[in-house]
Amino acid sequence: MRRFLLLLTLVGASSLPRLIRRGKADVTVRRTTGEVLVGRGTYGRQSWTGQTATVFGCSGFLGRYIVARLAREGTKVIVPYRGLSEYIRHLRPTGDLGMVIPMEFDLRNPVQIEECVRYSDVVINLIGRNYETKNFSFDQVHVEGAQRIANVSRESGVSRLIHMSSICAKTDAQSQALVTKAFGEERVRESFPGANIVRSATMYGYEDELLNNIGKNKHFYLTVNNAQQKLRPVCVSDVAHAIDSIRDDESTVGQTFELYNPKEYTRKDIIDLVQFLIREKVWHVNIPTPLFRTFAKVADLMPFHYTSHHEIDMLLADEIPTGEPAIKTFADLGIQPHTLELTALQYIRHYRPSQHEEDPIEPKGYKAFRKPPVPACKVHLG
Numbered sequence: 289m290r291r292f293l294l295l296l297t298l299v300g301a302s303s304l305p306r307l308i309r310r311g312k313a314d315v316t317v318r319r320t321t322g323e324v325l326v327g328r329g330t331y332g333r334q335s336w337t338g339q340t341a342t343v344f345g346c347s348g349f350l351g352r353y354i355v356a357r358l359a360r361e362g363t364k365v366i367v368p369y370r371g372l373s374e375y376i377r378h379l380r381p382t383g384d385l386g387m388v389i390p391m392e393f394d395l396r397n398p399v400q401i402e403e404c405v406r407y408s409d410v411v412i413n414l415i416g417r418n419y420e421t422k423n424f425s426f427d428q429v430h431v432e433g434a435q436r437i438a439n440v441s442r443e444s445g446v447s448r449l450i451h452m453s454s455i456c457a458k459t460d461a462q463s464q465a466l467v468t469k470a471f472g473e474e475r476v477r478e479s480f481p482g483a484n485i486v487r488s489a490t491m492y493g494y495e496d497e498l499l500n501n502i503g504k505n506k507h508f509y510l511t512v513n514n515a516q517q518k519l520r521p522v523c524v525s526d527v528a529h530a531i532d533s534i535r536d537d538e539s540t541v542g543q544t545f546e547l548y549n550p551k552e553y554t555r556k557d558i559i560d561l562v563q564f565l566i567r568e569k570v571w572h573v574n575i576p577t578p579l580f581r582t583f584a585k586v587a588d589l590m591p592f593h594y595t596s597h598h599e600i601d602m603l604l605a606d607e608i609p610t611g612e613p614a615i616k617t618f619a620d621l622g623i624q625p626h627t628l629e630l631t632a633l634q635y636i637r638h639y640r641p642s643q644h645e646e647d648p649i650e651p652k653g654y655k656a657f658r659k660p661p662v663p664a665c666k667v668h669l670g
Contacts, residue, residue, distance in 0.1 A: 336364060336387070344404075350524055367379050411437065417429050419595075451476045455607050456602070487546045491521070492523060502570060515554060518608065520552060547618060559572055561628070562632070562636060566644075577604070584596055
């Protein structure tokens with residue numbers, strides 16, 4: 289008692305609550321491994337939550353959003369890369385000093401993969417390709433690579449594995465890229481039974497290949513099948529939010545998630561939306577599928593990537609959710625996805641003609657796009 293009174297005298301009664309808070313620690317016990325994690329400091333950029341994550345495929349479209357989100361929360365992020373370190377240098381400022389750690393690796397080398405996941409609590413695999421290269425085939429990336437990461441993660445004691453796939457991934461799909469992704473899901477399940485499979489629809493954002501491709505090629509945009517492909521586009525930030533929520537929620541272990549827009553569009557609907565927002569006509573040219581595939585096969589022989597016949601096949605795949613009760617969605621994570629009509633302009637505003645650059649975000653007639661869709665879920669221009 290005397291020591292306690294002496295302590296009050298030295299530090300002052302007003303400092304006691306702060307002293308007590310400083311002595312507390314957040315403790316997390318992982319269900320999957322029983323490991324006890326002691327949080328260090330509060331959540332935020334200048335703290336460490338006690339967790340480490342490895343994000344394979346971090347240099348891709350979705351990867352940078354996930355790395356930024358994890359690092360901002362105070363999670364230490366390992367970012368494996370292949371080739372030049374310049375490919376991931378933009379990720380370093382997303383976290384505090386020493387919180388984003390680049391490591392060179394080869395997907396075919398289990399030793400290097402083990403070095404990347406050795407100290408991680410969660411591994412997120414975002415590696416995927418829409419076309420084959422001279423170094424990697426679809427099987428080597430989507431099937432063998434995914435299984436290798438799952439095997440090494442399990443053997444290294446990683447408690448959580450999140451594997452990214454596609455909502456169109458089916459073993460009977462027309463595109464070989466989608467077929468191998470479906471087989472990759474099966475291999476991951478076999479190697480890591482508690483893995484989470486995340487199937488996302490087409491994503492849009494600042495660096496996307498949907499809205500920006502339409503705006504960039506507005507004078508000559510090529511389509512197949514009269515642009516009747518069914519799409520369920522989702523904002524990339526929503527997908528990153530969902531993956532972060534899955535990582536943080538132990539009750540989601542082993543579950544499969546399909547992330548898609550509640551509203552269905554055709555590619556023609558999205559073309560109409562883009563030309564309405566950028567205030568300029570988008571000239572899209574429909575090419576017969578066999579002719580386009582032949583042209584794409586010739587393009588495959590080029591030393592640089594322009595297009596691939598695999599990507600043409602993917603333009604024919606409709607994004608249709610399975611609708612199975614066991615498969616979770618945004619709603620199960622408590623996430624309300626952004627509305628395409630309300631967010632698309634910020635990603636394509638720079639394609640507007642100069643005389644319309646300063647037009648308001650909601651131009652005259654914009655409310656027509658915000659009305660509930662008519663049957664067939666098509667967007668109409670009012």
